[in-house]
Amino acid sequence: MKFLNKESLIINSVRLVTYFIVVVVGYLLFDIIVKGVPTISWSFLTDLPRKSGAEGGIYPAIIGTIYLVFGAIVVALPLGMASAIYLSEYAMRGRLNQGIRLAIITLAGVPSIVFGLFGLGLFVLFFGFGASILAGSLTLSFMILPTIIVSSEEALQAVPMGLREASLALGATKWQTVYKSVLPFALPGMFTGSILGIGRAAGETAPILLTVAAFFLPRLPSSIFDQVMALPYHLYVLATQHPDTEKVLPMQYGTALVLIVIVVFFNLTAIVLRNHFRKKIQW
């Protein structure tokens, strides 16, 4: 009996450790929701900020984040999907294949601030885009590329070999096989990956810090060569750079809540979609 008690004691401590994480994350979300909700109002979401963000709303930051994420997806999605199709369906074992895989692993591990430095060196200075939506979107797109490639490839790999073999046996070409027999089944999974990428792009601060984000710019951008405000950077500025951080605390909580809602919305959508398709498509 004594033996069993020791066993359940340890199991319970492992359980405790696990639920401690849940409690901390739960408290974080709870704190931000409870203190953020009173700030949220229609005018907070649709007004221009005033007095360096102490009053008014966060409309330009929301719009800026949408532009940046949209730009990143437009570049990264086709590129990522095509890469995944190549790696999963076409690539032979060899140097090029190995090189591409090493590159993807490397890209996935590059710190976000280093992407910022790179974007600054290449897009802002070398190509002369300046700090702009274009430079920021391209930098973000490179950052989310590995996420999209890896999850798209997983989705393609999950399609059974039999479908490909049947199609090829009927005389279809490689591309006809991929296009008609593999892609239709893999697309839901591929889009799930891109939704995760969107969530990541929307929340990142470090890469846009050096390539696009404006400290305080109470207007909407007029072209892709304009600077914009962005939600994560706006939160950073309000929390650490504002002369009176205590006074703008409600604005900080409001901004944090809007940002979390956007990011968690995309993540939850991806999780729900993935579970749905996993259940629906049973091979």
Place this chain on the structure above:
Amino acid sequence: MNTWKDKAIHTILVGAASTSILIVLLIFVFLGKEAFPFIWEVGFGDLFRTKWIPVSFKEEIFGLIPLITGSLLVTGVATLIMIPFGVFGAIYIAELGTDTERSFLKPFIEILAGIPSVVIGFFGLVVLSPIIKNLFGLNTGLTGLTGAILLALMAIPTVITVSEDAIQSVPRAYREASLALGATKLQTIFRVIVPAALPGIIAAIMLGMGRVIGETMAVLMVTGNAAKLTLNPFDSVRTMTATIAAEMGEVAFGSHHYQALFWVGIFLLTMTFGLNVVAQKVLRKYQMR
């Protein structure tokens, strides 16, 4: 006709897939391009001085040592915190929890992974740092420890997810053999399953460390950012990432300070690159077994 079209598509796909290689090369080229003039204008050895005083009327000193120790200190403490939570969390989710618990815990961990670092930094600033300040009776709650706790929180999802995969891929027969020999559930977990999954768990911890070293916003917001040489987690420290983020905005393009910041980036990239490549090698070797 079809073969022509197939060839064109093949070429396009190869091109798309190769962009990843191109991007990696461009990252190295452009970091190097901005950083290298420092070597002949100031001297490579100057990067290894023990003081970082980039703006000064007397002598500007670009020693990266305090920044590197800052990053290592925060990463070390964060690793100590994330190992028990990450590994026990993975063991619980994979082996001990019920199906209902799993279907709730796994999405929860994924949500945690998705919370933007600036939000975690904000939480650290307004909630955690006052707690640290009062708990340890410090002058300020902006310390290396505060940063390390937040970083551990951010790396835990990586550690849990990768460790859990490793635990799941231990063959069923190991479990059954151990239980059949009369071992208890815990003995099976800690003497059979965890040792078998250990390479994967170590790789998971390394991937988590890679994430921690490269994290910028949370440390920028809560570590206090004093560039001094210290190994005390209750001191204010300045990490490599925070230095780039804080100073790049105010620096003159092409100046020595600007070049030194790109050197910080190169050192940072080398460290995370090393950790990632080794971790992936371990994972691949482990999967092939």
